[in-house]
Amino acid sequence: MRRLFRRLIPSMFHRRLALLVIFASLVALAVGAQAARMSAGQAGVHRLAEAERALRNTELIPTIRGRILDRHGRELAVDAPAYDVAVSYRVLSGQWAYDRALAAAARAHRDRWGELSQEEREDLIAAHREPYEEQRRQLWARLAELAGVAPVELTERADRIVARVHREANYLWAYWHARRQAELDQPVPFAETVQPTVAQRQAHSVLDDVSPDVRAAVRRHITDADRDDELAIWDEVELRRPRHRRYPHESITVTLDRSTLPEPLRSEEPIDITVDGVGIHLIGMMRPAWREDIEPRPLRTHGPDRDLAGYRDGDHVGRTGIERAYEQTLRGRRGQVVQHLDTGREQRIEPVAGRDVTLTIDIQLQARVQAILDPAFGVMRVQPWHDPPGPDEDTTKPRLGEPLYGGAVVLDVETGDILAAATAPGYSRQQHLDDPASVWRDAERMPHLNRALSRPYDPGSTLKAMTLAAASREQLVRLDETINCVGHYYPDRPNELRCWIHSYNVGGHGSLAGAEALARSCNIYFYELGNRLGPHRTTAWLEAFGLGRRSGIGLAEETPGHVPASDDLGRTDPIMLAIGQGPVSWTPLQGATAYAALARGGELLSPRLALPSDPPPSDEGSGEGDVRKPAHLGLDPATLDVIMQGLDDAVNASIGSAHSISLPDGRGRQPIFNVPGAHVLGKSGTAQTAPTRRPTSDDGIPRAGDPVIRSGNHAWFIGLLQPDGEPRPRYVVAVVVEHGDSGGRTAAPVANQIMHAIMEMRNSEFKIQNSETGNASSLSSEF
């Protein structure tokens, strides 16, 4: 090769020239190839599209998030525009003064700045800081004067914002760090993931909803900032018009009658209870959009996959409840104005407002139910008639006077509408803003948990009505057939499968037929039914009554509860399942749904939380439009009559398990239910359950061996309320009280108060209807 080259070009200088020319040609080729790679084919088209983006000035037009209304059209959540005065995070955190001082110090000592050590620099910065701190003080003073508050109140507000943003940033950084490590599968220095969060780059509202006068004054200051260096801090202030999500019925004060309470709580004095966070678990909350929300559906303003309904930094999304479940319906779509700078043409896409969601709840009833669950009222606090443990007893059961936790649901039998769903303890939006950890990280009280539908509980005896219905439908028991209770199920083994009555040393219930067995809540009768049903029919019927699946109301927080697979069941499991113990769980909502099916004559209808909208929305995910199909369980009227008789006797016959309560010494025996103008039926349940433990592991899941917080049975009552004049029960009230012990003593008095509230609501509503002279909306007549 080399020799050929030499032979071809004899002169060495010419050969070297040729070498240089070849090298230059290769370089030229590389440049040309790279230019071709940039411009040929799709690459060029994409770059052209990107370059042409600069010819357009795109402005987004905000949209309005839809409202959330209660069944009477009362606004539970609305987007309200307002003018806020916002101050940049830099100023709030003090970084602004530091940066300004740094710039001033570097300017003043520019000749030797480069040689100074970091400590010397910091000293000089500190020396230059005062004028800027003074500007900050002046800013707070002026804003406070404009708003008519004390300056210290504003600085405290600022400190709270800084603390909150900093706390969020710490969470975020820890999360980013963990994610980055998982991505790379190797340790990453924490500092590497620390970048300013969105909140740290933004301005934050320090004055909400300011008047036009304040607005004008602030605007003047902002303009002056450009002219006067001593007012430069106003450059960091902005007036903005955000849409605040407001929750007008967040706080409701209700007056509760105490004359129907059991002794010794009873009083002729009504009590005023202010409920904060009314319906918060159902309505839900908003939060800033995270990367996880934005990445699957980013806001795209151009191109073939333009998506103005997408998300970007600074957007808000529903975090919990309806706000989250109906996000797509509520959100709406932004509009857009595109100005073509080269031609002056303007393209406009109008925004589409979010759609309203009308809930089935009555916010006044919801507030009342929450007030009833408030410990201040009394029935959700351990009372003497609950038969609490004495002060000397060594137990983790709740003691006299301690607050109880639980949930309650009110369901309309006709429509399956959830009229109220309350949980205790709850929380308020203010509490969540001030101290989110107290909502999310309180492992003992768990205020974020909606106990009405988010936590599965052992059903206990409340499931017996379902067992009777199933066994009768399967023709495994005749309605007049009696089963003898001697206190335990196996004649030769008195220590296994006992009836609850066995512990009272009175032997057994004797021979019982269906209605009486239900009223007395005899275990032995239902053990036998469970034995006859066997595993397959047992699980099939549990599923038929809606257990083991989400009800379809759409809330992400809802739990399906648990129904075991029939193949997993042993021989004795169906016997336990028949009395609602063992591997089965449901929520108050599921319990109410199942009982509503009985009240409806054996027709199971999924509950609903949102009314169908008109017209139904086209987008997915909202699940709107009444597409529910009732399922007929095929129960014959005679069976239903027996069950209803049993539920009636349980409440109204003196043998009934939810008939009356008395104080521990046996004095003051009094009926539990005293609802005027209505007939009450129902079933109590006392469900054995594992103690609640405080988790010690990082994942927050309690395990056996963790310290016990509370123990004792869960107390259940599921009642049917039949106002006079109604052909059949109209409302179902399901109440669970965690570790409340006896269903009849603890849960039933709560249900009684809720039924009073329903009747009161009903009467006032009828009055409204009458005054409107037949002009009532279809909504209120449905109630």
Add this chain to the structure above:
Amino acid sequence: MPSLPTELRRLLHYHPGWWGLLAALALVGIGIMAIATVAPELAAAQGIRWLPIALVAAAVCFLPHPRVLGLTSYAIAAASLALLLVLLLPFMPRAIVPVIHGARRWIDLQFMLAQPSELAKVALVLALAWYLRYRESYRTLRGLLVPWLIVMVPLALVVKQPDLGTAMIFLPTVGAMLVAAGARLRHLGALASVGVIVIGANVSLVYFDAPQSMRVLRPHQEARIAAMLWPERHRDRGAYQQHVATMLVGAGGVTGLGEERSRTLLRFNHLPEAHNDMIFAVIANRWGLVGCGIVIALYIVIVLSACAVAGRSRDPFAKLVCVGFAAMIFAQAAIHMGITVGLLPVTGLTLPFVSYGGSSLVATFAMVGLILNFASRRPTPLARASFEFDTRATAEPARA
């Protein structure tokens, strides 16, 4: 002594040097149109003011005998070094040495801002060629030290301005001259690989995100390297100029967008320094790949023409000067184009003949004038072969 017209008539005959002039003029024409796309008033100035001045400079350089040039080359080099020093003197008044974008590159001559580094480029080639012309010491590794020093002094002064771009083209120029002069390729290869290792080490420090204590580059230089390595990630920080440039190059497609569309796009995309440091992006945008190909081809024509002149010449000084100028023009063009298409990190460098700018145009046309000057001379009858170190026949007398 023949009169000037006779002398001129004797000089003006056909030789391959003329092709270089034609290519240079074509590039100026393309340049004026490209400048007109982004800044019409500057295009007029380039055509009406700087082009005539540059042509006069070329004509002036065309006249003196190569021997005169050679004899004065050290003096010219010394003068240019002095001017470079003047720029860096701490007490120079701002009226004479203005600081623009933090750099002291210019001397204010009232009617124009002159860049002494442009003169230094020409002087370096002349001085180095004069030094190398009859030696063969550079055939040893130690002998490469002196040429190395000759280039390092002006290079260091230019780096100090700072003007990294101009400094960067000194090295390939010297390299090409040494290759042509017959230095051993393995020596040059070894030196080049040291350079490659140093560059590679710096790039990998950025690539692997080495600890601060190991870094030698300034943050803005690292940012530019990072921008080239990860164009997507650095779109918004530091690498805006290169991002916009590559975008506009790609947007031009194969045939370009034409004057009107190109002007609109360039206007609204705000390409910084579009009329000089980024002019190739304008060309690619307006005339597309075709335009790029023509411009690259014109530079190859200039290289070929200069090499042909060098190959025909019998004067070793002229040979090396031609190679040096060709290398300098081509290296500057290649680096400029490499930056705009995203192959190299951003640094300010004009495109010879095309970019707007007086000093640059005058200096490059001076080079063209000198090449034409050498091409037009009749070979000296008694000239001996030079730089032919492997030819046995000429090996003996080659010792100077």
